[in-house]
Amino acid sequence: MSHRFPTLAATALLTLAWMLPGASLAMDEWEIDTEHFAVGFLVDHAGYARVLGMFLEAEGAFMFDPDTGELGEGYFVVQTDSVFSNHEERDDHLRSDDFLDVENHPEMRFIATDYEPTGEDSGQLTGDLELLGETRPITLDVTINKVGRYPFPLGGIFSRPYVLGASMRGEFQRSDFGMDYGLIRDIVGDTVELIIEFEAQRQ
Template sequence: MKTFLSTAVISTTTAVTLALATPAALAEPETYVIDDEHFSMAFEVMHIGYAPVMGMFRDVEGQFEYDEEKKQLTSGKLTFKSKSVFTNHDKRDDHLRKDDFLNSGKFPDITFEVTGFEATGDNTGIVTGDLTLLGQTRSVAVDVTLNESAEYPIGHEDYTLGMTAETTIKRSEWGMTYGIEDDLVGDQVRMRFGLEAVRDSGWP
């Protein structure tokens, strides 16, 4: 038979356990929205073996769900407008928008949708996702580093995550084969990302 003392001890122990467990138990992924004023996506492709051509996409939007306490990225999506490609050369950019490369008229959006995440350190991880390009979808792994997470020191002052990411793909896997056979344009495309994302609760 339980005594008054043993019941009190059990109740107290249960209360302490619940109190300690509550923050983790209640922690949930939060939505972060890409700050398009602080987003850069750069790519580089080798040109005839001489030097890499470097470029970027100027128009991007996206958001993701992240649980900072558990260090888990649960979902997310980025959308790049293919017409916004920029390599600092008008004629080349026009070519990139045509059928040989991005075919922007038919495929205006390039998307990356998160399918998984594996933490590799305190502030690093590997994001896997589906990259849809030219109407074809392939899985891609991206190395990610979380640089900073805190209230923003200037401007909006909302809680913000800052990160960098990098991956390399073969464009031929998405059917973009122009220039590969003659080694005019490299198959491998190195991509690097730098971004800030603001917690949705404070984003206008």
């Protein structure tokens, strides 16, 4: 990649983030590859099925030592107007002030505050989620799938970066952020299940 911790929004978030207590100064910096970054969600629709959607634009970076499981600063930023659920009218509704209110809140942000390993390749990531101008703590279950040299070049014929791949799962109540459309009569569920998959390159 040509730059580190891209965009002004990302820089501002890292300015707000802090090195977690006890974190090692020897940690590696990892930048999430935007072409291998999926932020999805599941929300119940009137009890019949859950709507599966995703955000098409997101970025993030973190400081992490995969050998010790120590996490320093970390964040990801989602562009809310990039929401996609494979239904144009529904996506327009999701962008409205009934839901994401993208005109006034163009970004959803997560800043990590703690990481606790629960196994050799798993852990729980705690952080602050900012949505619709409200900030609430959430916890994500993390599985580190693989850490190693990439099997084929990226960015050049001789460039095979060191890559960390991970899966994260979590949930939150959208009403905690003031998003209450459809809660009466249970038309739209309150629980939002997050599905996050990414590959990050060591810088």
